[in-house]
Every structure is written in structure tokens, then in C-alpha cells.
Amino acid sequence: MKGETRKLVKKFFHNPLNAISLCVLGLFVIVALFPGLVAPYDPLKMDGEYFMSSPVGAHWFGTDQFGRDILSRIVFGVQNSMMIAVLAVLLAAALGTFLGVIAGYFGKIVDGVIMRVVDAMFAFPALILALFIIALFGASVPNLVVAIGIVYTPIFARTMRGSTISVKQNLYVVSAKALGKSHLGVIFREILPNISSILIVTFTTNFSTALLSEASLGFLGLGVPPPTPTLGGLVGEGSRFLLAAPWIALFPGGIIALIVLSINIIGDGLRDTLDPRTGK
Amino acid sequence: MKLSFILGRLLSAIPTLLILTFLVFIALHLVPGDVVDIMLGTQNFLSEEQVQQLYSRLGLDKPLMVQYGLWLKNFFTFNLGTSLRTGEPVAKMIVEKFPVTFELALFSIVFSMLLGVPLGIFSAVKRNSKPDYVIRVLGLVGLSAPAFWIGAIFIVLVSGAFVNFTLFGFVPLFKNPGVNLQVMLFPSITLGMMVAAQIMRMSRNSMLDVLSQEYVRVARAKGLPAKKVILKHALRNALVPVVTTAGIQLGYLMGGTIVIENMFALPGMGRLLLQAVNQRDYPVVQGVVAFIGVLIVLLNILVDILYSLIDPRIELG
Numbered sequence: 001m002k003g004e005t006r007k008l009v010k011k012f013f014h015n016p017l018n019a020i021s022l023c024v025l026g027l028f029v030i031v032a033l034f035p036g037l038v039a040p041y042d043p044l045k046m047d048g049e050y051f052m053s054s055p056v057g058a059h060w061f062g063t064d065q066f067g068r069d070i071l072s073r074i075v076f077g078v079q080n081s082m083m084i085a086v087l088a089v090l091l092a093a094a095l096g097t098f099l100g101v102i103a104g105y106f107g108k109i110v111d112g113v114i115m116r117v118v119d120a121m122f123a124f125p126a127l128i129l130a131l132f133i134i135a136l137f138g139a140s141v142p143n144l145v146v147a148i149g150i151v152y153t154p155i156f157a158r159t160m161r162g163s164t165i166s167v168k169q170n171l172y173v174v175s176a177k178a179l180g181k182s183h184l185g186v187i188f189r190e191i192l193p194n195i196s197s198i199l200i201v202t203f204t205t206n207f208s209t210a211l212l213s214e215a216s217l218g219f220l221g222l223g224v225p226p227p228t229p230t231l232g233g234l235v236g237e238g239s240r241f242l243l244a245a246p247w248i249a250l251f252p253g254g255i256i257a258l259i260v261l262s263i264n265i266i267g268d269g270l271r272d273t274l275d276p277r278t279g280k
Numbered sequence: 281m282k283l284s285f286i287l288g289r290l291l292s293a294i295p296t297l298l299i300l301t302f303l304v305f306i307a308l309h310l311v312p313g314d315v316v317d318i319m320l321g322t323q324n325f326l327s328e329e330q331v332q333q334l335y336s337r338l339g340l341d342k343p344l345m346v347q348y349g350l351w352l353k354n355f356f357t358f359n360l361g362t363s364l365r366t367g368e369p370v371a372k373m374i375v376e377k378f379p380v381t382f383e384l385a386l387f388s389i390v391f392s393m394l395l396g397v398p399l400g401i402f403s404a405v406k407r408n409s410k411p412d413y414v415i416r417v418l419g420l421v422g423l424s425a426p427a428f429w430i431g432a433i434f435i436v437l438v439s440g441a442f443v444n445f446t447l448f449g450f451v452p453l454f455k456n457p458g459v460n461l462q463v464m465l466f467p468s469i470t471l472g473m474m475v476a477a478q479i480m481r482m483s484r485n486s487m488l489d490v491l492s493q494e495y496v497r498v499a500r501a502k503g504l505p506a507k508k509v510i511l512k513h514a515l516r517n518a519l520v521p522v523v524t525t526a527g528i529q530l531g532y533l534m535g536g537t538i539v540i541e542n543m544f545a546l547p548g549m550g551r552l553l554l555q556a557v558n559q560r561d562y563p564v565v566q567g568v569v570a571f572i573g574v575l576i577v578l579l580n581i582l583v584d585i586l587y588s589l590i591d592p593r594i595e596l597g
Binding site: 017116119120124126131133134135136215221235236239249253254256257258260261263265 | 417576580
């Protein structure tokens, strides 16, 4: 098993793009964990000498309409946006895996009921469903986590159901059942370990889209209320001054693109590494 | 056989539609406080009796399932209630705004196909060459860049470089096609960028799959020129999954229109929805969300049916 893991790691790092992306993402994770160490200023502090200043030595990414340092606001924005997206996808993964495994394992009516609800939720565009939930319950960090989490649950439920059904037919699962193991035992011992690699890939790809959803909500003014910075919120605020001070919106937008890009490359790399069909 | 497939597909949508509309209906009941509280907001000048009348006029004194039945009947007869702000019927507002959104979504999907399919095919045929790597990286960038960021870049660049280009100020297509197409150009490209990237990746994968199939190798072995093999034998089969991807992306497009319409000041459904959300105009929010959900279910059925017509191998079940 250990040699196997080492082979997979080697395969993943064989592509230099994967290694670079992992470094970039790692950098942003550090920024998200310790924003105070990275940010040159307090994200809320207004610098009276610089209002809507273009990038200069004292403010690398310029300042906004209140003279706040854009770079510092981006750094804390990375923390807030990443935290919301991670928690939301964790919630979606937990809820979706639970529903999907139950549906796939028990089949019949349980499957029918769960999957019809999942289908119905799937019909809503992610952004519209999230916006609907936020519209009803208001914008706050927990509400955003729940809203985005609910939106991404159907994706996990579908994927995990499919994987459960295919794993269920394997001989070791059939024999475990025949030996009289309890349903819970079979699910935890036989099914879950065998669908975990697909779970990891699904988590990665949806983490990037969840970040985009959070950013879009923020851009529309339905994210965490100001003055707390989030990446999408920064672009939304800045887009009002797009022609006079394009840096306010363009820098945070570029950071979102960079984070999402690195996650997408890692996601592709993980899929190629873990999917035996593409292995050579 | 075809007819039974279409019928079966339509029937299978009924539970989905029922659950979907129920979710939208019930969501308003889950809000802290109730609908009447929300409608009245903080400016409650009504007497206790008037509030009671409001409850019974809205049917809120009936059992939940009866309320849902009534709401559903109204919904499918396109009676979506009236806006709390303007008093206008929600259905009328949707009918007015829908063509803008439809035009935007249609242009975006056309743009993304025109860009994504040729690039994907080219990338697959030239597999592991330099152009292939460039296209693949561009595809990943397209998937990752948020639409509002791409839109912002377009606005900055276009307004700086082409002063005479009309970026804002929507006019209906039939009133002034020239201005309409100018105004719609960059919103459509912005919205279509991510879908183009998806379609590019899908076309590439699907083409690679097809190129490794037996019949393509046989055609090549027969001595047919490579170009003919690709265009005649491979392309048609490779496009089948691409059509499905485009269909699936309709959902993303409908969501994306909210961002794009607000960014480029287009008076479509997305803008209507965001305004309604900001003004807590719940009948409008509920009507638009339910309308979009039902629309997407129906569009997906249409895509499935088209798919079955293109690909003779697909049968019911």
C-alpha cells in the first residue's frame, strides 16, 4: 500500500503544472491562515493621504475610495472567502455523501425518494438557488455556508450514489453482507473506503466552483456584509469605479482567478492520478 | 419507440417538477416570521382585523397542502401574484424581461460552441503538441476566471480603446439591431467564456475517445486521408456528448445572466431577480426562481429528446 501511494504521488508530481499549482494554493492557504502576518495594513484602516490611489510603493495594489489598502483587503478577503467555501463544500460533502450512499446502498424506494429531491434541486442553477436562500434568510457567514453547502449537496449525492452502486456489486461487499455484517459495518468498512478517492476529486473540483459561487454572491452584494472584505465583495465594490480606478476591482478578481485556477489544475491532476483508466 | 421515449421522459419530469415547485413554495414558509410579517415589514400600519383579512386573502389560513395546491394551480396558469413594490403582475414582468435573458443566453451558447468545438477538435488532433498545451491551459483559465472579472476587464479595455463603441444602453433587437448587437456582444462573450472552456474540454476528450475507436482506425487503414477521417467519421460521433454538455450548461448560463445583466445594465430576468431580492419583493423572487427552475427542467427534456434524435443508439431505459 505504501509503495502504491508513493507511485501515485510520483505520478501526480510528474506534471510540473501540478507542483506549481500546489505551491500557489499552499501560499494562499498560508495567507488565509495568517492574514495578519502577510497584510501590510489593517484592512479597515483609512489612509488619509491616499484616496483611490493607483498602485504605488506604499500601496502595491492601490487604495479604494476610502483610502483602504487593496492588498490588505485582498489578504483578509482570501481568508473570508476560502473559509466560507471550505466549510460549505465540507457541509455539502457530508450531506451529499450521506444521502448518496444511503440511496445507492439501499436502492428501491429510498433511492427513488432521495434522488427525486436531488433532481429537483439540481434543476436550479447554483447561483440562483444560493441567491434564493440568502434572499430568504439574509446574508451572514453561517447563512452563506449553509446556502452554498445546500447548493452543492446534489452534486455529491449523485456522484456518491453512482460510486456506491458500482462498489456494491463487488465480491467483497457481497460476501461481507453474506457473512451477516450489519449495514452500517458494510457501509463504513467496505463502501466508504472504496469511494474515498472519488470523493476527494469531487471535493476538489467543487471547492473551486464553490469559491466562484461565493465570489459571485459577494459581487452581487449578497455576500458577507461590508466592511468585512471578501474577494467577490471587493470586485463588486470596485466595479462602481471601474473606469476611474480599475485596480480596485481588477486585482481581487485576478486573485480569485488565480486561486480557482490552481485548484482546477490540482483537481485535473488528482483525477488523472487516481483514475486508473488514464494511468500509463 | 421514439414516441414512447419522449413520453417516458416527459412523465419522469413530473415528480421533479412537483418537488421543485414545492421546494420554492415551502421555502417562503421556512423564513423566520411568516409571509405576512415579511410583506408588512417594519411599516405595519394595519389593524389586527386587516391583518387577518390579509391572511385569508392570501389563503394562509388553509392547510399547507391546500395552499400548495392553490399556488401550483396559479403557477401553471401563469398567475404568479403581484409585485409588493409596483403592484404589477409578476407574470407580466417575467414576460417583459425574458427576451433579454433569452437573447443573452442564446448568443453566449452560440459563441461558446463556435469557439469551443473547433479548438477542442484541433487540440485533440494535435494531441501533445505545443498548440494543444496552450489551448488546454487557456481552457483551464477560462474555467477559473470569474465572469465578473472578465467582464470588468472588457469594460476597462473597450471603453479605453474604442470610444465610439456602445457598451451600455440596451435597445430591443427589433428596434435597432445595430445597437442591440453592439450592446449584447461583450456580455455574451463574457458569459460564454466559461461554457466555451467546458465545451472545448469536452470536445477534446470526446474526439480523443472517438479517434481511438476501431472504425476510425479502420478508415485510416483503408487509406482515407486524415482530414476526411476526422471530418467525416470522427466529428459527428464526437459531437454527441458535446451537445449534452451544452445542454447542461444552460443552467449555468441562466445563473450567470444575473451577474452579467447587472454588470452590463441589461434589463433581463437576472436584473429583475436581484432587484427583487434587494427590495425583499418576495412574490417576484418566488415567481422568477420557480419559473427558471421549471424552464430548466423543460429545456433538459428537450436536450434529451434532441440527443436521442441525433444518436440512434439511445433508447428508453
